[in-house]
Amino acid sequence: xxxxxxxxxxxxxxxxxxxxxxxxxxxxxxxxxxxxxxxxxxxxxxxxxxxxxxxxxxxxxxxxxxxxxxxxxxxxxxxxxxxxxxxxxxxxxxxxxxxxxxxxxxxxxxxxxxxxxxxxxxxxxxxxxxxxxxxxxxxxxxxxxxxxxxxxxxxxxxxxxxxxxxxxxxxxxxxxxxxxxxxxxxxxxxxxxxxxxxxxxxxxxxxxxxxxxxxxxxxxxxxxxxxxxxxxxxxxxxxxxxxxxxxxxxxxxxxxxxxxxxxxxxxxxxxxxxxxxxxxxxxxxxxxxxxxxxxxx
Numbered sequence: 010x011x012x013x014x015x016x017x018x019x020x021x022x023x024x025x026x027x028x029x030x031x032x033x034x035x036x037x038x039x040x041x042x043x044x045x046x047x048x049x050x051x052x053x054x055x056x057x058x059x060x061x062x063x064x065x066x067x068x069x070x071x072x073x074x075x076x077x078x079x080x081x082x083x084x085x086x087x088x089x090x091x092x093x094x095x096x097x098x099x100x101x102x103x104x105x106x107x108x109x110x111x112x113x114x115x116x117x118x119x120x121x122x123x124x125x126x127x128x129x130x131x132x133x134x135x136x137x138x139x140x141x142x143x144x145x146x147x148x149x150x151x152x153x154x155x156x157x158x159x160x161x162x163x164x165x166x167x168x169x170x171x172x173x174x175x176x177x178x179x180x181x182x183x184x185x186x187x188x189x190x191x192x193x194x195x196x197x198x199x200x201x202x203x204x205x206x207x208x209x210x211x212x213x214x215x216x217x218x219x220x221x222x223x224x225x226x227x228x229x230x231x232x233x234x235x236x237x238x239x240x241x242x243x244x245x246x247x248x249x250x251x252x253x254x255x256x257x258x259x260x261x262x263x264x265x266x267x268x269x270x271x272x273x274x275x276x277x278x279x280x281x282x283x284x285x286x287x288x289x290x291x292x293x294x295x296x297x298x299x300x301x302x303x304x305x306x
Contacts, residue, residue, distance in 0.1 A: 028062070032049040046062075058113060060113075082109060093172075095149065098113050117169045118168040118169055118174075119166070121223075137265065137295050141288060158180040159219075164176050191208050202246075212277075221270075221280075234251060251273045
C-alpha cells in the first residue's frame with residue numbers, strides 16, 4: 010500500500026539528539042507502560058513541548074511481536090497524523106542513548122480520566138460533544154488505515170478549551186492482514202474487545218468497542234463491567250452482558266444509549282462496522298440539542 014511504502018522509503022541517517030543539551034526539562038507530566046513524558050523547553054523549536062522518551066527494552070519486546078512485518082515505529086506513525094483532535098508531533102528520532110523520542114505539542118489541560126472521576130459541570134455539560142470529537146479522531150485514524158489498539162481515558166487529554174486530544178500511538182498497527190492476525194493481546198484490560206481477549210483475528214472494530222466503553226464511562230461515570238486488571242475481570246467481557254447505560258443515565262437520549270450499547274456488542278458482526286456510523290447518530294442528537302440550547306455546544 011502507498012502509505013506503507015512512503016513510511017519505509019530510504020531515509021537519510023538521523024543525527025542523534027542529546028536530550029540534556031537541547032531540552033530544559035520542567036518536570037515529568039506522564040508515564041506510560043513503555044515511555045516517560047516531560048514538559049520541556051525545546052531550544053531548537055523555541056517553545057514549550059511534550060518530550061516523550063521510549064524505554065528501549067520494552068519497545069524492543071513489543072517490536073519483537075511483529076518480527077518480520079516491518080511495523081512502523083511510534084514516531085513514524087505520529088509524524089503523519091494531522092487532525093485537530095490528535096496531539097501534534099513535531100519531530101521524532103533517536104537520543105545519544107539510543108532511545109526513541111518524540112517532540113509533541115504540550116497540551117495545557119487534564120486527562121479525560123480525571124474528568125470522568127470528577128463528573129463535574131464541564132463533563133456533564135460537554136460530554137456528548139467530547140464523545141463526538143473523540144470519535145472523529147478515531148475515524149481519522151481509521152481512514153488513514155491504522156488500528157489504535159489502546160483507546161481509553163488515560164490516552165485522551167482535554168485542552169484548556171475542553172477539546173479532545175488523542176495521544177499515545179505506541180500500540181498502533183496498520184490495518185492490514187498480517188497485523189490483524191490472531192495472537193497479540195495488547196491494550197488496556199477494561200477496554201479490550203472480546204476478540205482481542207480471545208486472541209482472535211482483529212481489525213478496526215476493536216477500536217469501536219474500546220470507544221464505546223469509553224463513551225459509556227463518560228456518560229455514566231463508571232464502566233459497563235466491573236473494573237479490574239485480573240483475568241477474571243477481563244473475562245467478564247466475554248461471560249456477562251454489559252450494564253445498561255439507561256440504568257445509570259435515565260435522562261439520556263435513547264438514541265445515544267442504543268448507539269453506545271451497539272458499540273459494546275460481544276460479536277463483531279453485531280457491533281457498528283464503521284465508527285463513522287456511530288458518530289453520525291451522536292452528531293444528530295448533538296445538533297438537535299444545540300439548536301434548542303446553544304450553551305450545550
